[in-house]
Amino acid sequence: MAVPEGLTMTATTPAHTPAPAGKIPVTVLTGYLGAGKTTLLNRILSEPHGKKYAVIVNEFGEIGIDNDLVVGADEEIFEMNNGCICCTVRGDLIRIIENLMKRKGRFDAIIVETTGLADPAPVAQTFFVDQDVQDKARLDAVVTVADAKWLAARLKDAPEAKNQIAFADVILLNKTDLVTPAELREVEARIRGINPYATLHKTQKCAVPLDAVLGRGAFDLERILEIEPAFLEKDDHDHHHDHDDHECGPGCSHGHHDHSHDHAHHHHGGLKHYHDEHIQSVSISHDGDVDPEKFMPWINDLVQKEGPSILRSKGILAFLKEPKRFVFQGVHMILDGDLQRDWKNDEKRVSRIVFIGRDLDAEALRAGFLACAA
Amino acid sequence: MSNAQIQTLTDRVTTLAFDQHVLKAGFFGEQPFFVLADGAIHLGREKPALRPHDDAILVVAADQSRVVTGGDDGKVIETQPDGTTHILGDEKGRWIDAVTLGPDGSVAWSVGKTVRARDGKGKIRDLTVPSTPQGLGFAPKGYRLAIAHIDGATAWFPNMDAAPEKFDWKGPHLDITFSPDNRFLVTSMQENQLHGWRLSDKGHMRMSGYPGKTRSFAWSYDGLWLATSGAEAAIVWPFAKDGPTGKAPRECGIRPARVSQVAFHPKALVLAIGYEDGWVILVRFTDAAELLVRAGGDGTPITALAWDKDGKRLAFGSESGGGGLLTLPV
Ligand SMILES: [Zn+2]
Ligand SMILES: [Zn+2]
Numbered sequence: 001m002a003v004p005e006g007l008t009m010t011a012t013t014p015a016h017t018p019a020p021a022g023k024i025p026v027t028v029l030t031g032y033l034g035a036g037k038t039t040l041l042n043r044i045l046s047e048p049h050g051k052k053y054a055v056i057v058n059e060f061g062e063i064g065i066d067n068d069l070v071v072g073a074d075e076e077i078f079e080m081n082n083g084c085i086c087c088t089v090r091g092d093l094i095r096i097i098e099n100l101m102k103r104k105g106r107f108d109a110i111i112v113e114t115t116g117l118a119d120p121a122p123v124a125q126t127f128f129v130d131q132d133v134q135d136k137a138r139l140d141a142v143v144t145v146a147d148a149k150w151l152a153a154r155l156k157d158a159p160e161a162k163n164q165i166a167f168a169d170v171i172l173l174n175k176t177d178l179v180t181p182a183e184l185r186e187v188e189a190r191i192r193g194i195n196p197y198a199t200l201h202k203t204q205k206c207a208v209p210l211d212a213v214l215g216r217g218a219f220d221l222e223r224i225l226e227i228e229p230a231f232l233e234k235d236d237h238d239h240h241h242d243h244d245d246h247e248c249g250p251g252c253s254h255g256h257h258d259h260s261h262d263h264a265h266h267h268h269g270g271l272k273h274y275h276d277e278h279i280q281s282v283s284i285s286h287d288g289d290v291d292p293e294k295f296m297p298w299i300n301d302l303v304q305k306e307g308p309s310i311l312r313s314k315g316i317l318a319f320l321k322e323p324k325r326f327v328f329q330g331v332h333m334i335l336d337g338d339l340q341r342d343w344k345n346d347e348k349r350v351s352r353i354v355f356i357g358r359d360l361d362a363e364a365l366r367a368g369f370l371a372c373a374a
Numbered sequence: 375m376s377n378a379q380i381q382t383l384t385d386r387v388t389t390l391a392f393d394q395h396v397l398k399a400g401f402f403g404e405q406p407f408f409v410l411a412d413g414a415i416h417l418g419r420e421k422p423a424l425r426p427h428d429d430a431i432l433v434v435a436a437d438q439s440r441v442v443t444g445g446d447d448g449k450v451i452e453t454q455p456d457g458t459t460h461i462l463g464d465e466k467g468r469w470i471d472a473v474t475l476g477p478d479g480s481v482a483w484s485v486g487k488t489v490r491a492r493d494g495k496g497k498i499r500d501l502t503v504p505s506t507p508q509g510l511g512f513a514p515k516g517y518r519l520a521i522a523h524i525d526g527a528t529a530w531f532p533n534m535d536a537a538p539e540k541f542d543w544k545g546p547h548l549d550i551t552f553s554p555d556n557r558f559l560v561t562s563m564q565e566n567q568l569h570g571w572r573l574s575d576k577g578h579m580r581m582s583g584y585p586g587k588t589r590s591f592a593w594s595y596d597g598l599w600l601a602t603s604g605a606e607a608a609i610v611w612p613f614a615k616d617g618p619t620g621k622a623p624r625e626c627g628i629r630p631a632r633v634s635q636v637a638f639h640p641k642a643l644v645l646a647i648g649y650e651d652g653w654v655i656l657v658r659f660t661d662a663a664e665l666l667v668r669a670g671g672d673g674t675p676i677t678a679l680a681w682d683k684d685g686k687r688l689a690f691g692s693e694s695g696g697g698g699l700l701t702l703p704v
Pocket of ligand 1: 088
């Protein structure tokens with residue numbers, strides 16, 4: 001199958017085949033060298049979950065992975081779609097997955113570890129572009145491991161690090177024991193300035209419950225339930241990885257806020273509002289229905305033109321005269337969308353889309369989307 | 375196909391079961407063999423399977439006198455009809471990406487960007503190409519190897535010092551084959567099409583319109599037709615005179631399932647076609663008659679299909695390990 005031109009489905013053809021249980025889930029691990037990818041990988045492999053993994057590592061990667069099935073990959077990337085710079089896939093991954101799939105019963109899931117410099121997009125796109133891969137495997141989530149001590153510096157000097165944060169569905173902010181609470185807040189704020197939607201876990205030695213990184217279904221349309229920014233407290237309270245958070249009281253005074261001290265906001269992490277110079281997220285919401293006849297051409301045209309600068313996109317939409325929610329997600333120019341469950345009676349029909357990208361023109365996106373209002 | 379037209383050969387098929395993905399089927403004279411992805415090579419049903427590799431087999435090439443396999447143990451191993459094996463190469467655990475057989479006992483394989491050609495005397499020459507090859511194929515004459523990779527193909531005479539010849543065409547190329555008359559080089563591409571070059575002047579041929587990737591090629595015995603998988607019929611391109619440019623292909627065995635394997639009869643214009651739903655049929659070019667060999671089995675794709683030397687028997691295997699042996703009526 002060639003790279004899709006865009007969404008091929010319309011609001012009147014609910015033809016999506018739900019991800020069959022038979023497809024092998026694939027988790028992509030990214031992160032800068034030394035952030036702790038191998039620690040996380042070994043943690044996943046060594047826990048007594050009774051599952052067998054096939055692990056695809058980059059051939060220049062850190063060694064010391066204790067697993068039956070480890071495959072070295074050369075991270076060969078090629079362009080599709082007439083050489084479009086963003087429509088890239090991992091040729092070696094297609095070949096490896098094709099070969100792995102011939103081994104019946106040897107493994108239950110695949111983990112792909114990328115080099116510190118890797119762009120996650122070609123890995124992700126491989127699962128939407130190659131028909132043979134798509135028939136057998138499904139992308140579960142992109143998990144990025146970041147080093148709390150060094151991330152802030154890497155975000156300044158390494159565009160790859162920023163890309164990996166922007167692209168992530170799950171971020172492990174690791175080695176929190178090596179930074180002060182203030183430094184930790186600073187780096188969290190930097191991360192949120194780039195990607196407010198990923199689930200973030202603050203860890204030492206990548207200690208997270210495995211269900212925080214595996215079985216996420218981040219690309220499964222059935223599981224895109226909401227696209228609210230994911231605030232930090234949720235995670236911390238779930239997992240108690242962070243011992244630095246505190247409940248603020250009336251007498252609380254901090255020097256770490258550079259905007260108006262609002263305790264409601266403060267409780268969502270007490271983070272500075274950073275706006276990254278190059279990568280940002282744009283969220284647009286319309287209190288009502290949109291017209292699919294306007295929206296579909298707009299979004300298809302948008303990703304065709306702006307695809308190289310849009311890293312990820314997601315949306316939940318109320319289509320005119322459509323009882324079901326329309327949900328889509330995208331990577332660069334590739335969009336995957338479908339009608340999902342019905343809007344509930346007590347649920348407000350709101351149409352919302354978000355983009356994470358490079359130098360996005362927020363005003364143009366807003367105007368374009370709002371012009372699709374029904 | 376219309377049911378009124380179809381004849382059946384299913385009563386002449388011996389059903390086999392392997393329980394593992396069948397990578398390749400073939401014959402050593404009268405003796406059929408089957409190579410499985412889990413590492414087993416079955417040489418005749420009465421003998422226990424050979425397992426020359428430590429674990430899985432990734433790639434296979436075979437002719438009348440040998441099976442050469444590349445494993446995930448990084449070894450390239452030749453297995454002979456009597457079951458003796460020889461290690462031809464050892465890449466220290468790196469996956470073997472492609473293997474192909476050439477004239478006079480020669481063989482070539484690739485691992486990463488390195489291509490190795492081993493002539494019949496055992497001399498190995500290496501070539502490094504700019505991107506990892508997906509497919510390899512020897513020319514019908516001379517000791518010349520074609521290598522498919524990103525943005526084209528490379529043709530190389532391993533025993534000559536001349537620089538390899540480049541055949542450019544943008545995009546990722548998968549498998550590669552020379553025409554039997556040595557006039558054309560054809561590749562399948564990631565983007566659901568074939569590309570061809572006339573060797574004389576590097577003139578281009580594009581063969582497009584496939585809904586899926588072509589992963590199986592077969593040349594007719596007279597070299598005038600190239601049958602291909604990847605559509606809901608075997609797409610057969612005419613290569614008489616100047617090749618397929620400007621000509622429509624024949625579409626054989628149109629069914630509501632994609633073709634996964636094709637194998638031309640070695641002596642007649644009869645094409646064996648295996649489908650993704652497990653069906654196998656024969657199509658006779660002279661009268662377009664269709665003969666049913668297998669009506670689906672367990673419904674998984676046909677992954678191996680091969681005639682014996684005389685075209686009297688056809689062996690096939692499937693993704694789930696189903697298999698069979700057709701013996702044609704004399
Ligand atoms: Zn693109
Ligand atoms: Zn406070």
